[in-house]
Amino acid sequence: MSEERKSLNFIEQIIEEDLVNGMSKNSLRFRFPPEPNGYLHIGHTKAIGISFGLGEYYDAPVNLRFDDTNPAKEEQEYVDAIKKDVAWLGYKWDKELFSSDYFQQLYDWAVYLIKEGKAYVDSQSSEAMAEQKGTPTQAGVDGPYRNRTIEENLDLFERMKAGEFDEGEHILRAKIDMQHVNMLMRDPIMYRVLKKHHHRTANDWCIYPMYDWTHGESDYIEQISHSLCSLEFKPHRELYDWFLDQVVDPSKLRPKQREFARLNLSYTIMSKRKLLKLVEDGIVNGWDDPRMPTISGLRRRGYTPNAIRKFVETVGVAKRENIIDVSLLEFCIREDLNKTAPRVMVVLNPVKVVITNYPEGKVEWMNAENNQEDESAGYRKVPFSRELFIEKEDFKEEAGNKFFRLKLGSEVRLKNAYIIKAESVVKDTDGNITEIHCTYSEDTERRIKGTLHWVSIAHAVKAEVREYDRLFSDEAPDSHQDKDFMDFINPNSLKTIQAYVEPSLEEAKTGDRFQFQRLGYFNVDDDSTSNQLVFNKTVGLRDAWAKVKPKNNQNSNQQKQPQQNNRSAIDQIKSYGKKYDRMPEDKQVKAKAEIQELAKKVNYDEVEPLFNTSVKKSGTRIITMITLGVLLNNGLEKNEAINEFITKALDDKNALLVEEAKALS
RNA sequence: UGGCCUAUGGUGUAACUGGCAACACGUUGGUUUUUGGUACCAAAGAGUCUAGGUUCGAGCCCUAGUAGGCCAACCA
Secondary structure, three states, X not given: OOOOOOOOOHHHHHHHHHHHOOOOHHXXXXXXXXXXXXXXXXXXXXXXXXXXXXXXXXXXXXXXXXXXXXXXXOOHHHHHHHHHHHHHOOOOOOOEEEHXXXXXXXXXXXXXXXXXXXXXXXXXXXXXXXXXXXXXXXXXXXXXXXXXXXXXXXXXXXXXXXXXXXXXXXXXXXXXOOOOOOHHHOXXXXXXXXXXXXXXXXXXXXEEEOHHHHHHHHHHHHOOOEEEEEHHHOOHHHHHHHHHHHHOOOOOOOOEEEEEOOOOEOOOOOOHHHHHHHXXXXXOOOXXXXXXXXXXXXXXXXXXXXXXXXXXXXXXXXXXXXXXXXXXXXXXXXXXXXXXXXXXXXXXXXXXXXXXOOOOOOOEEEEEEOOOOOHHHOEXXXXXXXXXXXXXXXXEOOOOOOOOOEEEOOEXXXXXXXXXXXXXXXXXXXXXXXXXXXXXXXXXXXXXXXXXXXXXXXXXEEEEEEEEOOOEOOOOOOXXXXXXXXXXXXXXXXXXXXXXXXXXXXXXXXXXXXXXXXXXXXEEOOOOEOOEEEEEEEEEOOXXXXXXXXXXXXXXXXXXXXHHHHOOHHHHHHHHHHHHHHOOHHHHHHHHHHHHHHHOOOXXXXXXXXXXXXXXXXXXXXXXXXXXXXXXXXXXXXXXXXXXXXXXXXXXXOHHHHHHHHXXX
16 A cells, blocks of 8 residues: 555644654544634634544544633523534534533632632732733732732632622732743733623622633543644643643643644634624624625535535644635635536526527427536426527627627527527617527537527526625735724625526525526525525636636737746846756756846846855856856956955855856956 | 744645655646536746754754744633
8 A cells, every 4th residue: 555644734743742652542532612702703614623623533522612701792692603503514522511511610629729829819900900910021010919818818719709799809810920921920810700690600600710710621621632722822821731730630631732823814804803893883784694704604605514624624734824815715615516516597687689580489498407517416497488688798799709709790509509690789779789689500519619608588587696795805904003904894795686597496495506607606595585586696607708808908919928028137047047056957058048148138236236145046146157257258347246256156065156157267 | 122933936735754845726828618617738936034054965953133923801
């Protein structure tokens, strides 16, 4: 078996290493820990894909744990939505758990820490505490309550729990080090008083643990082997470990936190807070608006779990900041839908075609292949008649020969039907084309360049089609210090169209996905009813024609050549430099001749900066030497810089460079 | 005036103990095609942030710089 070794990402490497160092494969366990304070978005799919993917790969359990320690922001609605989304993506969690399940254990441990002198009750204002905390570049100072007695701390903490104090009066802090370089280690808060109703524990508690105190301990309770999170939690790792140190039983598994770079997608935002604002301000119609980068939005838009999982897999896992181009997401959904979506004919922007030699009243039901990528998809019948709709864009009275569509006097194939020839047009008083008169031919075997989709007017069904554009006009809308992401909202992100669809679509059900031939992929929206079909455009087809069109408008051909020649001689020489010393000898000779030719158009000021080229880049130094040789030949005087460059080259390790330098010295 | 993290084609991710910088998307050509889609073929595009060092040999190791990110919520 010549098995190609699959390259592992850094997390997989860590796990493999742990396995090699004696960790049992059975003790592998992961978790996905969302806070139920909003809907999951495409960014979360990366975290989900990593932890659940690892679970699938190692056949290890993965817990779905809701990190619900802040009742002010969390709701049952979000818990339900998150479960639905993770399940829809096709992942199976081992246990559904809640941090709130551990409130009692966490409380007991906190009492233990107090007794050990590792935690104390602070009774200052948050402002005073922030003051004492210092800054990243300046150490903090101890607060006045730091050395309360254990008895006093115990008493106060118990009374906090009993509800004797209002929010903000007292908090419990870990006693670590106010001078620590890591701000998080400067006596972090463990508990605060919050007199809020919790979606699970109701009013049982009025003190709630903070994230740092909760997270590692929860991982420990669940015996999570690898606790994976995004990079911004890196500084928390030290605290995570400190808290574990206080309670861990050495005979049990101790969880490890490791961090990866979160996913960013171009032209969108990933912050729950900002997504919430779009919902609240009515920019979109809810969390599942098809323009939203939420999982529910993508689902409604017509994305498939397969496509999203493929996307996450392709994106990879590493530790550097990234912005992934939406085109990759689009590629993934096209790739999936191309194989699975039935093809169908729909006209979005109609113009009437009359086939003058086709009998009035006659209807033929044509055989149409449902999906040429999938033989099992079968065939359906499509009605053909004398009067049809085609797309306005598919007809021009006159056009060049790159226009493969219908124009006066020439032919085009109607998909699944006949070949037609445009003979004349009928216009209204404003000069708009209202009808195109054609004749048809039944000989369909001929080779014809263009093929158009169409619908029979008499049989067409009206439907609403929603087309979406990106929500933001900027590639990274929330990365500008001077501008708010709301400044980049695209006001035209939704376009509603009345379309004409082939009659077979009357049976389409909510969620069904289709390829509207030559247009793109569409699915039936939730808003669809029995008498009004509503479609969402998931994504367009790749469109090579769209790219030629603009060029056509401004003189077709002469784009490329001049650009090549516009590059300055010195730039062309430099590009030889990149490869020169790696070229085979015969190519090198040719290249050298060309460089010498180009060098005639170069002046000294352009060459001098290249003298500083690093030693490594010997190719560039060689071509510089060749160019310099031509200049010297043409009467340039040697100066100090030139002499130094040549002298240094004479000592170089690269034989070619030495040779060229000798020629000049 | 600090600590930590990161730096490889346009984008993302690889490159096993140091040994010809690879894959995918995107781009550009071409072939096939009753979708200007798909599929297939090909090309262009990186001297691996900079400067040094170690080495027969550095993307990988060392030093110093530069750039970007994160860290001062009773959020997670």
